[in-house]
Amino acid sequence: MNIDMIEAAAQRGTGHVRRTPLLSSPFLDKIAGRRVLIKAECLQHTGSFKYRGGWSALSAMEPAQRKRGVIAYSSGNHAQGVALAAAQHETSAVIVMPLDAPAVKIANTRALGAEVVLYDRATQDRNALGQDLAQDRGLTLIKPFDEPQVIAGQGTCGLEIAEQAAELGVTRAQVLVCCGGGGLTSGVALALAHRAPDMRVHPVEPEGFDDVARSLAAGQIVANSGPEKGLCDAILTRQPGDITFPILHRHCGAGLVVTEDDACRAMVHAFERLRIVAEPGGAVALAAALFHGASLEAETVIVTVSGGNVDAVAFANILSETRP
Amino acid sequence: MNIDMIEAAAQRGTGHVRRTPLLSSPFLDKIAGRRVLIKAECLQHTGSFKYRGGWSALSAMEPAQRKRGVIAYSSGNHAQGVALAAAQHETSAVIVMPLDAPAVKIANTRALGAEVVLYDRATQDRNALGQDLAQDRGLTLIKPFDEPQVIAGQGTCGLEIAEQAAELGVTRAQVLVCCGGGGLTSGVALALAHRAPDMRVHPVEPEGFDDVARSLAAGQIVANSGPEKGLCDAILTRQPGDITFPILHRHCGAGLVVTEDDACRAMVHAFERLRIVAEPGGAVALAAALFHGASLEAETVIVTVSGGNVDAVAFANILSETRP
Numbered sequence: 094m095n096i097d098m099i100e101a102a103a104q105r106g107t108g109h110v111r112r113t114p115l116l117s118s119p120f121l122d123k124i125a126g127r128r129v130l131i132k133a134e135c136l137q138h139t140g141s142f143k144y145r146g147g148w149s150a151l152s153a154m155e156p157a158q159r160k161r162g163v164i165a166y167s168s169g170n171h172a173q174g175v176a177l178a179a180a181q182h183e184t185s186a187v188i189v190m191p192l193d194a195p196a197v198k199i200a201n202t203r204a205l206g207a208e209v210v211l212y213d214r215a216t217q218d219r220n221a222l223g224q225d226l227a228q229d230r231g232l233t234l235i236k237p238f239d240e241p242q243v244i245a246g247q248g249t250c251g252l253e254i255a256e257q258a259a260e261l262g263v264t265r266a267q268v269l270v271c272c273g274g275g276g277l278t279s280g281v282a283l284a285l286a287h288r289a290p291d292m293r294v295h296p297v298e299p300e301g302f303d304d305v306a307r308s309l310a311a312g313q314i315v316a317n318s319g320p321e322k323g324l325c326d327a328i329l330t331r332q333p334g335d336i337t338f339p340i341l342h343r344h345c346g347a348g349l350v351v352t353e354d355d356a357c358r359a360m361v362h363a364f365e366r367l368r369i370v371a372e373p374g375g376a377v378a379l380a381a382a383l384f385h386g387a388s389l390e391a392e393t394v395i396v397t398v399s400g401g402n403v404d405a406v407a408f409a410n411i412l413s414e415t416r417p
Numbered sequence: 418m419n420i421d422m423i424e425a426a427a428q429r430g431t432g433h434v435r436r437t438p439l440l441s442s443p444f445l446d447k448i449a450g451r452r453v454l455i456k457a458e459c460l461q462h463t464g465s466f467k468y469r470g471g472w473s474a475l476s477a478m479e480p481a482q483r484k485r486g487v488i489a490y491s492s493g494n495h496a497q498g499v500a501l502a503a504a505q506h507e508t509s510a511v512i513v514m515p516l517d518a519p520a521v522k523i524a525n526t527r528a529l530g531a532e533v534v535l536y537d538r539a540t541q542d543r544n545a546l547g548q549d550l551a552q553d554r555g556l557t558l559i560k561p562f563d564e565p566q567v568i569a570g571q572g573t574c575g576l577e578i579a580e581q582a583a584e585l586g587v588t589r590a591q592v593l594v595c596c597g598g599g600g601l602t603s604g605v606a607l608a609l610a611h612r613a614p615d616m617r618v619h620p621v622e623p624e625g626f627d628d629v630a631r632s633l634a635a636g637q638i639v640a641n642s643g644p645e646k647g648l649c650d651a652i653l654t655r656q657p658g659d660i661t662f663p664i665l666h667r668h669c670g671a672g673l674v675v676t677e678d679d680a681c682r683a684m685v686h687a688f689e690r691l692r693i694v695a696e697p698g699g700a701v702a703l704a705a706a707l708f709h710g711a712s713l714e715a716e717t718v719i720v721t722v723s724g725g726n727v728d729a730v731a732f733a734n735i736l737s738e739t740r741p
Contacts, residue, residue, distance in 0.1 A: 114438055114460060119501075120528065135692040136438060136457075177443075197689065204444065361729060365521065368459040368694035368725030401692030405685060409733040 094241055094340060096287040099248035099280065102149040106249055109152075109181070110145050111137050113250075115257040115395075118366040124383050128393040130263065131379065132254055133369050135401025139205070141327070141375065142250055142277050142399050143167075143174030143237075149246025150235045151178040159184050164232040166190075166219050168326050169198025170400050171237040176207035187232060189223045195326060197404045214321060238276030239334030247277040251284025254395060258289065265291040267391040269349065269378035271399040272296035272305050273328035275337030281397070282344035292395070296341065296348045297378040299325040299356060304332045305341065306348025314338050324353040327374030327400050349388070354415070355380035360408075361417040363398060370408065375400035418565055418664060420611040423572035423604065426473040430573055433476075433505070434469050435461050437574075439581040439719075442690040448707050452717040454587065455703065456578055457693050459725025463529070465651070465699065466574055466601050466723050467491075467498030467561075473570025474559045475502040483508050488556040490514075490543055492650050493522025494724050495561040500531035511556060513547045519650060521728045538645060562600030563658030571601040575608025578719055582613065589615040591715040593673065593702040595723040596620035596629050597652035599661030605721070606668035616719070620665065620672045621702040623649040623680060628656045629665065630672025638662050648677040651698030651724050673712070678739070679704035684732075685741040687722060694732065699724035 103110075116131045134142040151159060162185040165175040172188040179186035186207040190199055191214045203209050212222055227234055236243065258266060268285060270278040275296065282294040296305045302323060307315045316332035323329055333341060351359075356373045359380035363371040371379065378396040386394065427434075440455040458466040475483060486509035489499040496512040503510035510531040514523055515538045527533050536546055551558055560567065582590060592609060594602040599620065606618040620629045626647060631639045640656035647653055657665060675683075680697045683704035687695040695703065702720040710718065 111438070111440075114435070116435075116460065120525075133460075136440065140692050201444075364694055364729060364732070368464050370688055370692035370694065405688060405736045408688070409736040412729045412733040412736075 098245040102245040103249040105152040139173035140402045141170040143170040146243035146246035147174030147178035150242045153242045161231040172202040176205035180206040238274035248280030248284040251281035255288035266393040274330040275333040279337040279340035297381045325374035349381040351380040357415040370401040372403040422569040426569040427573040429476040463497035464726045465494040467494040470567035470570035471498030471502035474566045477566045485555040496526040500529035504530040562598035572604030572608040575605035579612035590717040593720045598654040599657040603661040603664035621705045649698035673705040675704040681739040694725040696727040
């Protein structure tokens with residue numbers, strides 16, 4: 094992994110990947126006690142940054158290999174990103190998704206033209222299922238995060254952060270990134286290390302799923318031992334990847350941890366102050382900036398809102414029941 | 418009013434007015450049966466295009482006059498736009514708002530530093546109240562739409578539409594604009610007449626408040642006779658303005674009319690497919706594109722989502738109760 098791969102991914106994505114806006118609100122600045130800039134990746138195609146990685150991976154493949162099709166495992170956002178990128182490259186995508194993924198994510202993945210194969214988390218082995226399908230059909234696996242071209246694609250978000258912050262005169266900041274397996278976080282950290290060296294990235298995770306924070310503290314990969322399900326479905330991975338962790342370890346500051354309630358409160362603030370839709374897992378970095386900023390020193394904090402794929406009923410309930 | 422005033426407003430707004438993104442979704446294209454591009458003005462500062470006009474008006478004033486302060490009448494979006502622009506110009510703003518304006522709009526206007534004066538629509542004359550205040554304190558009135566520098570500011574949205582559409586290779590389109598008194602619609606129409614002459618603007622209004630559509634059909638200003646209240650509070654004006662109407666008459670195609678239910682359905686689609694928050698009055702143009710496109714011929718339709726200031730509870734109810 095290096096910065097040239099991220100630059101090349103940005104080049105391949107021109108005209109396809111959306112340059113998402115860097116938003117702000119005086120109301121959020123007031124709550125956080127400092128300037129907060131919000132990279133609204135929920136406005137990316139398919140509603141999350143995952144389209145960057147999907148497009149990057151598909152566009153980097155050899156045409157003959159790409160033509161045979163791709164396969165991905167995902168609870169939903171990587172699924173949609175790969176599905177749309179595959180459709181745009183006129184090839185087929187098989188997506189292996191858990192039965193209990195949010196309905197909107199399953200429906201959207203299908204509607205984007207992918208073949209969805211559902212599995213039961215409790216009784217079926219996703220990897221075995223996927224490997225069988227891949228072998229039978231000659232499909233190429235696009236991993237959700239531990240995959241160089243996927244990390245390169247997510248890193249293009251970091252290039253944009255560096256540019257857009259510089260346009261506002263900001264070159265020094267702490268950058269909080271919603272973190273699952275570390276694909277976005279490592280890509281952004283690598284991009285910023287080269288393009289905005291006075292910015293420091295911190296991963297943000299939900300309570301109970303803080304494998305990255307603990308891995309960074311331990312200096313080695315540590316896994317979550319608890320349940321696999323929670324409100325922040327997009328970022329509940331067991332442990333950071335073999336490729337992502339060394340990048341995180343080299344470039345990131347300490348991880349931050351927020352509660353599910355913090356994430357819901359941040360979703361309401363994003364609704365009221367930015368008029369964007371954040372999903373729970375996409376709101377943890379904003380939650381950290383708003384409610385857990387005591388450990389931060391920078392005058393400016395930049396956060397990703399990494400996705401906005403949330404069922405209407407779930408969103409309505411959070412709006413009605415959460416005191417921001 | 419001329420294009421030079423719009424260009425000058427754009428110049429004055431550089432670094433202040435946000436260049437909002439032009440969004441799209443394959444799902445919305447499918448519903449509409451054509452390509453739909455969405456100018457997301459709900460992502461503008463203060464959550465609506467009104468900040469453009471507020472900034473334009475404040476920045477065009479003589480410093481000595483500006484220092485004495487400004488006054489505006491508004492149900493909420495113009496209020497917030499003027500309040501923020503006044504605060505940024507370090508002057509005071511008095512905003513005269515109806516008692517029954519959405520709570521979020523009143524609260525935000527106050528929080529942006531303005532002095533809010535509430536009046537009762539049923540028993541008080543807003544104009545008399547405002548004129549007294551203006552005279553007593555030497556304040557300058559910034560009208561919500563029938564004011565050249567406000568129209569010039571709203572027109573900067575049209576300049577961006579022309580540029581952003583051209584980047585996508587689109588120079589020919591029908592452009593649907595959410596329309597109250599016609600400030601945004603006339604500004605956009607004037608900008609596009611000069612910068613994208615193959616685009617045609619159509620105002621969109623809610624049923625029962627179609628004064629602009631009827632005025633265009635009659636060739637002269639016609640007023641609404643019905644009630645002054647409805648779900649689309651941002652765009653319920655009695656009639657087009659003396660300055661806006663001649664521009665609309667010269668440059669716009671026929672007006673389109675949608676129901677409040679159409680607006681709610683469009684809000685749900687904007688939530689699900691674009692991950693943006695639209696308020697009812699800000700969703701009528703998208704509603705027309707999605708559900709009333711039979712009268713349109715262009716392969717591409719561009720719509721404004723002109724605002725996103727809606728109470729959380731109201732939005733939750735619409736999400737829960739509307740079948741998109």
